[in-house]
Amino acid sequence: MKAFLAVVVGMAALVFLRMVVQDHDNLFVAAEAVHAVGIAVLIYKLTKEKTCAGLSLKSQELTAIFLAVRLYCSFVMEYDIHTLLDTATLATTLWVIYMIRFRLKSTYMEEKDNFAIYYVVVPCAVLSLLIHPTTVHNIVNRVSWAFCVYLEAVSVLPQLRVMQNTKIVEPFTAHYVFALGVARFLSCAHWVLQVLDTRGRLLTALGYGLWPSMVLLSEVVQTFILADFCYYYVKSLVGGQLVLRLPSGVV
Template sequence: MNIFRLAGDMTHLASVLVLLLKIHTIKSCAGVSLKTQELYALVFATRYLDIFTDYISLYNTVMKLIFLGSSFSIVWYIRHHKIVRRSYDKDQDTFRHIFLVLPCLLLALVMNEKFTFKEVMWAFSLYLEAVAILPQLVLLQRTRNIDNLTGQYVFLLGAYRGLYILNWIYRYFTEPHYIHWITWISGLVQTLLYGDFFYYYFQSWKNNVKLQLPA
């Protein structure tokens, strides 16, 4: 494992911890899109189908369990915790995420590395992860009420994908025959979606003002 992969994993983990801190400690999910969290839960559920059949390493297994457990825990908190769910802005979080799921599934059936159930689900999880942040970004643009923890959560998610792109570049030049077009293109699309958010995030940090996205 290279430093870019490790940094990407730790940044991804940090994003989850920041969101759990907000929900569990403050008892609030204001500004958090349930639709995005449901999409991430589906991403991890379909990507880690091999968790009990293909052992790679203890680190790999632990990280899979963490992301699976945390994603479903966040969805449960927002949907069922009697205090947390009161702060959920259902009227603003109206993105029809089924219109992301179905095209990604169809694309996975057509474009995959091998036409088996696990490989199709793996491709589906990559395509879906690329666009899963969209409901969250739309919600932030609608409410324009971005607290520090929510802003840090989205920033860390974007940074994690950026670090993974560096990981892929490093592996391309250091490992023979390392070519994964589906992973690369999906990751690039996902990173580009954060472009607008990154711009306003760094502007707010530079000027020491509250983060706001244009309506």
């Protein structure tokens, strides 16, 4: 039932965005802006509450990795507004990592953050070697591009594992993860609507083979990984609960 509702709501939101937003490229900028809002929530939590309880250091490290790789690709392949946005996001992510690893280490729930990151880094690296863009760029750049796309899709998994282990998610962590979910959906909507607007020509511009399909699949995977959590977040918000309690089996 939740999966059906997620598909219906997602389709309705796509139709709404297509009607309201004229330049669908702005959706990607909006996704970056929402991600920035999520980072701002983390900064407030870390500076004002002096605790990193409930946050996954491993998710932040994965985020820093794919942002660094994406920045490299952006500098050597296409320098634009996204480069500046990614630079700012990477800088704040590195600051969050520093706070968790050093300044607030005593509040870090290391035993709960037990997701082995090589479970996602290694498969993403192998997949990027097998399926990557077929553009005219250097092979290293094309593989790097694919790697950051795949890693971004699954970078939130350690954070979801922490929440699965604790079952109770305090407000600021919940707001941050919900912001990630919204950002992922906007990014996915950007790609889907761009494909529709160009009548599929965008996929051809990305190259041939499996790569164009993998780009879209990665965006969809990112969205649905967080869909379950977002459902309970909204349900909790409507119910007036300050602390989010997750039932067994969620995320």
